Amino acid sequence: MRPLGSTGLSVSALALGGAPLGSMPENFGYEVPESRAVELVRACLDSPVRTIDTSNGYSGGRSEQRIGAGIAAHGGLPADVVVITKVDPRDGDYSGRRVRDSVEESRRRLGLERLPLVHLHDPEFHPWEVITAPGGAVDALVDLRESGAVGSIGVAGGHAATVARYLDLGVFDAVLVHNRWTLVDRSAGELIERAAARGVGVVNAAVYGGGMLARRDDAHDRGGSGDGAGPRYGYRPAHPATVRAVARMREVCARHGTDLATAALQHSLRDGRIATTVVGLSRPGRLEEAVRAAGADLPDAFWQEVESLVPPREAWLDHQDAA
Secondary structure (H helix, E strand, O other), X not given: OEEOOOOOOEEOOEEEEOOHHHOOHHHXXXXXXXXXXXXXXXXXXXXXXXXXXXXXXXXXXXXXXXXXXXXXXXXXXXXOOEEEEXXXXXXXXXXXXXXXXXXXXXXXXXXXXXXXXXXXXXXXXXXXXXHOOOOOHHHHHHHHHHHOOEEEEEEEEOOHHHHHHXXXXXXXXXXXXXXXXXXXXXXXXXXXXXXHHOOOEXXXXXXXXXXXXXXXXXXXXXXXXXXXXXOEEOOEEXXXXXXXXXXXXXXXXXXXXXOHHHXXXXXXXXXXXXXXXXXXXXXXXXXXXXXXXXXXXXXXXHHHHHHOOOOOHHHHHHHHHHO
């Protein structure tokens, strides 16, 4: 367990990511039946993983509903488990009223009286002037925290510069960044450093880059995504430098008797600035694999080789621009 900045929350180093639980085949390429999602949540509540991350908008609320069903089937939420969610717009509405409705919807679906941490989700896709307007989304989250309806508030996104801009408002207790602090993309480095220096909790998500760093063979590196689109990072076409780096990192993993997925997870877990690392999972067996990978011990020589292969900055910026 690790402290989440100055929120007063303790989170496990590994967190269960709820996006696949709602079944999002458009992002992940597979369906997840409700029964399997509920089974995974129950398995999580009996595992060393004591943190679950989800969002109001994942599959139109199905992720939260299924997590709530898993909690109920387990007999309730254990006292040491933290469930993190996010507010989402609806039909383009990201007003203060919508934020309050989103929190209430999440509370009902999850079956929780009080939400310990709620993030403003993906603000990079909405006008700054709208989100930060008096009485708007940011003000609504602050009011919800001050009223005690939620414990802490954060900002979550996939564009590090935008998340940093919201961090500078000085009102958020935590930040979540996805796909931007991985083996091959370091564009969130400055954001993480600034957040940690201010006592703001850091959550790192999508450390497999949408799947590219989770595969155990090189078929994906050669363009074997199955849809004819070629290699993809962060759900978008990968930069050529990223593709080359992944192939070479895979070779380093093989020489050291490990695999790319373990290395991708360990890269985040070994960073003392990061409180919890969110890994999206879809079945109990994957949870067991992730827990084992979290316990791996990779030597310094391995990390020295991997660091020498990180793609150049222009590859990271390409990922950011795509977002």
